[in-house]
Amino acid sequence: MIVPVISYIMMACSGSPTPTTDTINEGKPLVYTSLKSSEKEIYLNAIKPIYEKQLLKTGFNGAILIAKNGEVVFEDYQGMINFSTKEPITPSSTFHVASVSKTFTAMTILRLMEQGRLALTDPVEQYLPSFPYSGITLELLLSHRSGLPKYDQLMAGTRSYVTRRKNRRGKWVKQTVYVKDPVSLTGLSSNYDVLKFLAGVRPALESQPNRRYSYNNTNFALLALVIEKITGQTYPQYMKDSVFTPLGMKDTYVFSLKDTANYIPSYTPGKKAYPLEKLDCIYGDKNVYSTVRDLLQWDKALYQGKFVSMKSQQLAYEPLSNETRGKKNYGLGWHLYVDPPNPTVVYHNGWWHGNNAVFRRLLSDTATIIILGNKFNSNIWQAGKLSAVFTDIELPEMDAE
Numbered sequence: 001m002i003v004p005v006i007s008y009i010m011m012a013c014s015g016s017p018t019p020t021t022d023t024i025n026e027g028k029p030l031v032y033t034s035l036k037s038s039e040k041e042i043y044l045n046a047i048k049p050i051y052e053k054q055l056l057k058t059g060f061n062g063a064i065l066i067a068k069n070g071e072v073v074f075e076d077y078q079g080m081i082n083f084s085t086k087e088p089i090t091p092s093s094t095f096h097v098a099s100v101s102k103t104f105t106a107m108t109i110l111r112l113m114e115q116g117r118l119a120l121t122d123p124v125e126q127y128l129p130s131f132p133y134s135g136i137t138l139e140l141l142l143s144h145r146s147g148l149p150k151y152d153q154l155m156a157g158t159r160s161y162v163t164r165r166k167n168r169r170g171k172w173v174k175q176t177v178y179v180k181d182p183v184s185l186t187g188l189s190s191n192y193d194v195l196k197f198l199a200g201v202r203p204a205l206e207s208q209p210n211r212r213y214s215y216n217n218t219n220f221a222l223l224a225l226v227i228e229k230i231t232g233q234t235y236p237q238y239m240k241d242s243v244f245t246p247l248g249m250k251d252t253y254v255f256s257l258k259d260t261a262n263y264i265p266s267y268t269p270g271k272k273a274y275p276l277e278k279l280d281c282i283y284g285d286k287n288v289y290s291t292v293r294d295l296l297q298w299d300k301a302l303y304q305g306k307f308v309s310m311k312s313q314q315l316a317y318e319p320l321s322n323e324t325r326g327k328k329n330y331g332l333g334w335h336l337y338v339d340p341p342n343p344t345v346v347y348h349n350g351w352w353h354g355n356n357a358v359f360r361r362l363l364s365d366t367a368t369i370i371i372l373g374n375k376f377n378s379n380i381w382q383a384g385k386l387s388a389v390f391t392d393i394e395l396p397e398m399d400a401e
Contacts, residue, residue, distance in 0.1 A: 028305075028310060029303070029304045029305035029306075029310060030303040030304055030305075030366065032069045032070045032071075032303075032366070033069055034069070034071070035068060035069055035071050035073070039068075040068075040071070040073050043066075043068060043073040043074065043389060044073055044074055046389045047066055047073070047074045047386060047389055048074070050385050050386055050388075050389070051064065051074070051076070051386070054379050054382055054385055054386070055371075055377070055379055055380070056078070058377060058379045059269070059375070059377060060078050060079070060373065060377055060379070060380070061078060061079030061080065061089070061267070061373055061374060061375035061377070062077075062078065062079065062089065062095065062356070062371065062372050062373030062374060062375070062377075062380070063075075063076070063077050063078075063089055063091075063093065063095065063291065063292045063371075063372050063373075064076050064077075064292065064369075064370065064371045064372075065292035065293065065295075065296055065370045066367070066368070066369050066370070066386065066389075067296055067299070067367065067368045067370075068365075068366065068367045068368075068390065069366050070296075070299075070300050070303065070366070072296070075091075075292070077089045077090060077091065077093070079375065081093045081264070081374065082264070082265070083267060083271050083273070084273070091291065091292075091293055092251055092291060093291060094251055094252070094253075094264065094289040094290060094291055095264075095289065095290065095291070095355060095357070095372035095373070095374055096255070096264070096266065096286070096287065096288075096289055096350075096352060096353075096355040096357075096374070097286075097288050097289065097290050097295070097350050097355075097357045097359070097372060098286050098349075098350025098351050098352040098355050098356075098357050099217075099285065099286060099348060099349065099350040099351065099352075099357070100288065100295070100348045100349070100350045100357045100359045101220075101254075101283070101284070101285065101286045101287055101288035101350070102220050102284075102285060102286075102333050102348060103298075103333055103334060103348050103359065104239060104243060104288055104298075105220050105223050105224060105227070105284045105285070105333065106142055106220075106223075106316060106332050106333020106334065107302070107307060107308050107312075107313075107316070107333065108227055108238075108239070108242075108243065109138060109142060109223055109226070109227065109332075109333075110308045110312040110313075110315070110316060110332070111307060111308045111312075112227070112230055112231075113312070114308060114309060114312055117230050118138065118226070118230060119138075120137065120138050120139040120142070121137050121138075121139065122137060122138050123135075123136065123137055124136050124137070124138065124141065124222060124226070127225070127226045127229045127230065128195060128222065128225055128226065128229065130195060130196075130199040131195065131198065131199065131222070132198055132199050132202045133148070133198075133202075133205065133209075135208075135209045135210075136148070136209045137209075138223070138226065139332070140209055140210055140219075141219040141220070141222055141223050142219070142223065142332040142333055143213070143320040143321070143330060143331065143332055144213050144214055144215050144216050144219055144321070144330055145209070145210050145211075145212065145213055145214075145320065145321070146209055146216065146218075146219055147205040147206050147207040147208055147209050147210075147211060147212075147214070148198075148205060148206065148216055148218045148219060148222075149198075149203040149204065149205065149206055149218065150206075150216050150217060150218055151194045151197065151198075151217060151218045151221060151279075151282070152217050152218075152279055154197070154201075154203055155189065155193075155194070155197055155278075155279065187278065188257055188260065188276070188278055188280065188281045189278050189279055189281065189282060190256075190257055190281060190282065191221050191222075191224055191225050191235075191282050191283065191284065192225070193282075194218065194221045194222070194282060195222065195225060198218075212321075213320070213321030213330055215330075217282075217285035217286070218285075219285070220284045220285035220333075221282050221283070221284050221285050222284075223284055224283055224284025224285075225284075227284075234256070235254060235256075235283055235284060236253065236254035236255075236256050236283065239253075239254050239288075240253060240254070243307070244294075247297050247298065247301045247306065247307065248297050249290065249294040249297050249298065250294070251290065251291045251293075251294050252288065252289065252290040252291070252294045253288075253289055254283050254287055254288055254289070255280075255281070255283065255287040255288075255289055256281055256283055256287070257281045259281075260276060260281070263276045263280075264289070264374075265354075265374075266352075266353045266354030266355045266374045266375070266376070267354040267374060267375040267376070268354055268375070268376055269375065269376050269377065271375065274353035274354055277353075280352075280353075286350070286352050290372075291372075292370045292371075292372055295359060295370045295372075296368065296370065299359075299361060299368045299370075302361075303366065315331075315332060316331050316332040316333060316334055317331050317334060317336060317344055317346050317363075318331050318332075319331060319336050319338050319344075320332070327339045331346070333348075334346045334347070334348060335347050335348055335349070337393075337395060339393065342393045343362075343363060343364035343393075344363065345360065345361070345362055345363070345387070345393070345395060346360075346361050346363060347359060347360040347361060349381055353376075354373075354374055354375055354376040355372075355373070355374055355376075356371070356372070356373040356376060356377060356378075356380040356381065357371065357372050357373070357380075358370065358371040358372075358380055358381060358383045360383050360387065362387060362390050362391055364391075365390040365391050367387075367389075367390040367391075369383045369386050369387065371383060
């Protein structure tokens with residue numbers, strides 16, 4: 001096991017700059033303590049060999065930023081944002097963060113709750129009248145406990161798909177699901193097409209609402225429509241006006257149907273570009289494009305309670321998929337690693353076509369790991385090894401989403 005760097009820093013420097021877990025759990029916004037240059041150097045020297053082994057030597061094409069106490073302790077950019085034009089990756093290069101987008105959707109729902117504009121117990125049909133299922137609340141969408149069918153599988157036009165589920169021993173196993181009447185779509189689909197599909201076809205639920213956890217993009221595509229209904233703005237415009245611009249995320253936006261002319265491709269490991277496909281313009285579950293520096297702004301806004309209160313964040317980080325065995329869990333829009341009495345680690349990963357993303361937040365250590373790539377590389381998700389620089393909690397390899 002790697003000895004966390006903080007142990008050496010505490011011996012080398014007078015006093016520890018790291019806020020305690022209580023700072024987070026008491027629901028108080030964080031006040032950062034500045035790092036000393038000697039501390040930054042120690043972190044840098046610990047991170048570099050792990051980064052070189054896990055990512056650089058495996059063909060990493062992307063951007064990485066690691067922060068401690070809100071300060072960058074490591075940052076690097078490798079490869080091309082576009083292999084056709086040979087445009088290099090720079091700090092302003094935007095990447096599709098894939099399912100990390102769900103953290104924005106979830107926290108926006110919680111912010112609207114704080115404003116009194118919705119309740120988590122509200123049924124989905126209160127905001128989307130054509131929604132054909134009863135007994136499904138906004139909270140069940142946020143926690144992936146709705147039991148809804150998966151649009152990205154049923155609307156893909158294929159007759160079967162392979163998914164994963166946990167068996168009774170808590171081990172992930174592959175499962176082939178056969179589609180009775182596959183939907184053949186022409187053109188690009190929107191979130192409203194997802195709702196129209198559910199209302200028109202009414203495919204069977206995977207399970208009864210709140211019976212079990214099942215990760216599902218449909219949930220967050222619908223939440224984006226709820227946000228539009230409540231705010232009177234499109235999801236991309238509301239996120240720009242109320243989230244990205246106020247938080248100084250100047251290079252961040254939501255990709256939608258109107259942006260297809262500026263589509264940024266992602267790549268296979270062999271550098272073959274993925275074309276724009278029919279489900280690529282659906283947002284809320286994905287389609288936030290951002291930079292590692294902008295995601296650090298998002299991280300700091302959460303720590304400091306600038307977007308949603310610490311109380312609401314505590315609600316989001318409460319484990320809700322307790323029927324599954326193991327230490328991995330899910331809250332409201334966030335994956336959780338729960339191993340009492342150790343502090344909870346919150347994170348979200350992303351994967352869509354060749355895009356990979358990691359957004360891992362070690363709350364008690366105020367350390368954040370952000371990795372974005374546009375050429376598929378599964379090693380990106382093994383950020384647990386980088387986490388060992390800050391904590392002695394043994395963290396496993398993370399899920400793809």
